[in-house]
Amino acid sequence: MVIVGGGTAGSVIASRLSADPAVRVCLIEGGPSDVGDQRVLQLRNWLNLLETEFDYDYPIVEQPRGNSHLRHSRARVLGGCSSHNTMISFLPLPGDFADWVAAGATGWSYDEMLPYWKRLAVNITPVAEPRNPLAADFVAACHTALGVPIVEDFNASPFVDGTGFFSVGYHPETGVRSSASVSYLHPHLDRPNLTIMTETWAFHLDPATGVTVRQGDEVNIIKARHEYVLSAGAIDTPRLLLLSGIGPAADLERLGIDVRADVPGVGEHLLDHPESLILWEASRPIPPMSAMDSDAGLFVRRDPSAERPDLMFHLYQIPFTVNTARLGYDVPAHGFGMTPNVPRPRSAGRLTLADADPGTKPLLDFRYFTDAGGYDEQTIVDGLRLAREVAATEPFASWIAREIAPGPALRTDEELSAYGRAAHHTVFHPAGTCRMGAAGDELAVVDPELRLRGFPNVRIADASVFPTMPTVNPMVAVFLIGERAADLISADLK
Numbered sequence: 333m334v335i336v337g338g339g340t341a342g343s344v345i346a347s348r349l350s351a352d353p354a355v356r357v358c359l360i361e362g363g364p365s366d367v368g369d370q371r372v373l374q375l376r377n378w379l380n381l382l383e384t385e386f387d388y389d390y391p392i393v394e395q396p397r398g399n400s401h402l403r404h405s406r407a408r409v410l411g412g413c414s415s416h417n418t419m420i421s422f423l424p425l426p427g428d429f430a431d432w433v434a435a436g437a438t439g440w441s442y443d444e445m446l447p448y449w450k451r452l453a454v455n456i457t458p459v460a461e462p463r464n465p466l467a468a469d470f471v472a473a474c475h476t477a478l479g480v481p482i483v484e485d486f487n488a489s490p491f492v493d494g495t496g497f498f499s500v501g502y503h504p505e506t507g508v509r510s511s512a513s514v515s516y517l518h519p520h521l522d523r524p525n526l527t528i529m530t531e532t533w534a535f536h537l538d539p540a541t542g543v544t545v546r547q548g549d550e551v552n553i554i555k556a557r558h559e560y561v562l563s564a565g566a567i568d569t570p571r572l573l574l575l576s577g578i579g580p581a582a583d584l585e586r587l588g589i590d591v592r593a594d595v596p597g598v599g600e601h602l603l604d605h606p607e608s609l610i611l612w613e614a615s616r617p618i619p620p621m622s623a624m625d626s627d628a629g630l631f632v633r634r635d636p637s638a639e640r641p642d643l644m645f646h647l648y649q650i651p652f653t654v655n656t657a658r659l660g661y662d663v664p665a666h667g668f669g670m671t672p673n674v675p676r677p678r679s680a681g682r683l684t685l686a687d688a689d690p691g692t693k694p695l696l697d698f699r700y701f702t703d704a705g706g707y708d709e710q711t712i713v714d715g716l717r718l719a720r721e722v723a724a725t726e727p728f729a730s731w732i733a734r735e736i737a738p739g740p741a742l743r744t745d746e747e748l749s750a751y752g753r754a755a756h757h758t759v760f761h762p763a764g765t766c767r768m769g770a771a772g773d774e775l776a777v778v779d780p781e782l783r784l785r786g787f788p789n790v791r792i793a794d795a796s797v798f799p800t801m802p803t804v805n806p807m808v809a810v811f812l813i814g815e816r817a818a819d820l821i822s823a824d825l826k
Contacts, residue, residue: 333357333821334543334556335563336534336572339412340807341793342563343512344814347453349821350526357526358554359517360545362533362564363408366415366513367521375502375509375624379650381407381416390567390693397709398606398700399655399756406567406762410530411513413565414807417760418624419501419509420646421456422804423449423487424812427640435799436770438780440816448815449808453515456808458485459497459628460504464621466614466668466731467628470647471495473728474630477721486631486804493631493641500623501807507623512811529554534564535690537576538592539787558825559789561817566762566796567683570599571694573766574685578784587688593786597775602681603764603801604698607646607673608712608752610719611656611737614666615730618649625650630670630722631803634714640803643715644673646759655755656737664736670722672715672752673759675803678703683765696762701753712752713745761806766796781820782813793817 333349335342338361346359363386366372372386383389388406395402407416426442433441474495475482483496501510508514520526529547536544542555562569573579577592579599584591626648631641651667681699686692701709716738723732738751766784769776777785778797784790793813795806802809 333558333561334554335359335561336537336543337361337412337562337564337568337794338410338513338528338530339407339563339565339794340414340512340810341814341817342561343411343516344811345561345563345793345818345821346526346528347516347520348815348818350520350523352822353525355525355825359526359528360532360534360543360554361410361528361530363410363530365410365530366511367518372409372415373508373514375419375500375507376622378416378418378624386416388568390696392696392698395698395700397702398698398753401655401658402758404567404696404758404762405760406565410517410528411511413760414501414511415509415513417807418626419511419807420498420626420805421454421487421501421808422499424802424804424809425491425640428800428802428804431800432768436773436776436780437768437799438770440780445812445816448812451815452811454501454811455503455510455515456487456499456501457504458499459623462621463497464619464627464649466618466649467497467622467647469727469731470722471497471628473722473725477725478632478718480630480632493633495628495630497628502623504623534572535575537562537572537790539790556789559791559821561821562790562792563794563814565794566765567694567696569792569794569796570683570765571685573598575688575690583684587685589688595777595785597767597777599683599765600775601764601767602683602696602698602762603677603798605673605675605759605761605801606677606700606708606712606756607671607759608716608756609652609656609669609671609737610716610723610735611651611653611661611667611669612723612735613662613664613733614668615733617666618668622649632718642675643711643718644675644803645715645719646671646673655757659737659754661737667736668731670719671757672712672719674708674711676801678705678707680764700756709749709753712756713748716748716752759805761795761801763795763798763801763806766792767799768797769799782817791817791821
């Protein structure tokens, strides 16, 4: 068994399959190991990993209605983005999985996924005490201003939207993240049937002959006896397929790539959670008590009759000014902000190759805020207005010296939309580029058993298979994909 990508799902699959000593597993990871590296293991250090040797750091193409300056962080380290992110951990909502089933992903309902949630090896727990007092006062103000409940555990069943401290995959006593590598691989590194190849980059796949990889200056081909599992993520999995001649035939021919299979959905349906920012200067220094500087948040329904929340916020307890500073706004010594987020965006984009060179980064066109009805941008506008309501409410209000961005002078929908889109960021949640669907769906890349169309010995297991974007941060969904993929493969092996 050859698994390409030692990230969130790939680590799970490698661990589960190698538990059977009769199954030999080779896990290929493009980045280094995280074992013993406190820069990676300490959750509080996540922000310092961006745009470093642990980050593939992908630019995006020009966005006529969004922020063209975004960089999409993708982890280059064992454990993937679970070794690189905030480890905010939500079980997707029943309606999220219902959307998948409606899109043709038979067998992926909420009830069918619950057993995988219950067996996760990750230590997921609400943020531990002592909690940041700014975040605690934010939660209290949301409750008062909006009348929403204070939620003790967002992963309790059934899901209740409201405000509270998030659940996080970490070990509170040490601050060490409970990533896919820490939870699934570190305890089993001595298994004789598990080979982990780090600093090994896969750039070509021929399902008949093997995966071509580069280790330094050396190029090798690794062949699987049973099957290949692509878990390189929503950017690098479709990139690998396109470089291998598997994708939209016309695009491949235009780049001079020999077409192995015309699979038109590869790279299509590129999704993300866009978020904007309302930034305040703090009236006093903010205590550093935090799991990872984004401990608390808010889920609300703009439409009370909606079946799920349609607006979400993170509270950043740091001045997250990467986009506002570029627009000319002040950078406060002490600042914090709320990030209105579009949980189920209606805009979708596309990933393509710039050329046939494996070393060239792909072209990422998210087409932010291009949905025909303007739903995504209105969500941001409504979020900025709602954040101001929270900001005017004690005990949160006393933390605020002034609103820096967008600034109190911007009041109309048009002004807030223009600011919100210019200052918007990503929550680093690309997904959907090899989406799962029914056999009759021309743009489905994998079937409900995660098999690549036309290649029975290749599966895809990562966020690229999402038929739709979950309402919540998607990391747990990727863990569940890994768990289910391991079961599907094991059933075939038996």
